[in-house]
Amino acid sequence: SDWKTHYSPMSQIPPPHAEFLPNRTLANAVIVILCRNSELQALRRSIREFEDRFNRKYGYPYVFLNDVPFTQEFKEIISNLTYANATFGLIPQEMWGWPPWVEQKTALRCMQNLQTQGVLYGGSLSYRHMCRFNSGFFYKHPLLLGYDWYWRVEPGVKFFCDLDYDPFLFMQKNNKTYGFNIILHEIRATIPSLYQHTLKFAESANLTTRLLRFFGEPSKGWVGYNLCHFWSNFEIASMSLWRNPTYEAYFDYLDHTGNFFYERWGDAPIHTLALGLMANKSEIHFFNDIGYKHDSFAHCVDDEASGLNRRCMCPSDHKNFDTDAGSCLQDWLAYREEGYQWDFPPNN
Ligand code: GDP
Ligand code: MN
Numbered sequence: 619s620d621w622k623t624h625y626s627p628m629s630q631i632p633p634p635h636a637e638f639l640p641n642r643t644l645a646n647a648v649i650v651i652l653c654r655n656s657e658l659q660a661l662r663r664s665i666r667e668f669e670d671r672f673n674r675k676y677g678y679p680y681v682f683l684n685d686v687p688f689t690q691e692f693k694e695i696i697s698n699l700t701y702a703n704a705t706f707g708l709i710p711q712e713m714w715g716w717p718p719w720v721e722q723k724t725a726l727r728c729m730q731n732l733q734t735q736g737v738l739y740g741g742s743l744s745y746r747h748m749c750r751f752n753s754g755f756f757y758k759h760p761l762l763l764g765y766d767w768y769w770r771v772e773p774g775v776k777f778f779c780d781l782d783y784d785p786f787l788f789m790q791k792n793n794k795t796y797g798f799n800i801i802l803h804e805i806r807a808t809i810p811s812l813y814q815h816t817l818k819f820a821e822s823a824n825l826t827t828r829l830l831r832f833f834g835e836p837s838k839g840w841v842g843y844n845l846c847h848f849w850s851n852f853e854i855a856s857m858s859l860w861r862n863p864t865y866e867a868y869f870d871y872l873d874h875t876g877n878f879f880y881e882r883w884g885d886a887p888i889h890t891l892a893l894g895l896m897a898n899k900s901e902i903h904f905f906n907d908i909g910y911k912h913d914s915f916a917h918c919v920d921d922e923a924s925g926l927n928r929r930c931m932c933p934s935d936h937k938n939f940d941t942d943a944g945s946c947l948q949d950w951l952a953y954r955e956e957g958y959q960w961d962f963p964p965n966n
Pocket of ligand 2: 772851912
């Protein structure tokens, strides 16, 4: 067919997935994007790349979530970028706001304090609601309840390579539950008590963990925590990780400390430590073949050096965060989980 060689208005062009495999078997998966109306242009660029590099061949549906209603303009411009289903949802108030047990005055004082120290998002309340939502609620949103798998995408992120296979089916087939792209050190001032609370929870819930040992040396207390976390702006994961009684109890325990507000806990270190509590290393997949950038950190794939030929474009500065001192990737790759069986109380 020669339709691609001529300019023609959208209405005359067949949906692009008709061009590939029309009878694909898809996973029960969704692309999840939490965003604001003001991020329209940044999101437009990201979805354009996401579609061109991957989803136009698959047609996975999108769910966009917002704490305020999306504008008509936003919905039209975004849904025009894809032939896949796009649904725009509002977050219920009980998933985005102050829980009743948090002392708001105290929290505001803590926020001001962190702000003064120059901690990133230290003074932001909306950021805290966002982190709490991503930690304990997104997978319970009515629009996401029917799905087993998700890929989290954010406005402004870049995708540098073609993805010629279905990452959800790959995960399913290989018994993976969590896929990441960048792993790095968290800012310590945002989570001063998270590690200790995690150990306390693990002990009280009588959990036998293996992977938690990668993230720290419990006998050294909170300075034993290496602050490594999977960067949650990119996640390809099973919803079942969060929809289970252990994670439910963990989130509930953390939430009741109030430290989403008194401190500034991110959803990334929480997801990561939860994996430490519940998962084995073999269930976690590093998507090495997905070139990706969020803010100024990129995982870049060199077509020739990798031998992968994924038709990648690296950022023009060719900076690859993987070998940066801020990255935990080399430690992660070198980690041999089998050597570190750890029961409670710590028996080292
Ligand atoms: P960072 O990645 O930690 O720097 O934080 P971002 O500002 O990128 O926020 C993470 C994600 O949450 C992005 O997808 C944002 O669009 C979204 N987000 C952050 N704050 C809000 C908010 O107040 N409302 C909505 N609707 N989305 C938000
Ligand atoms: Mn972001």
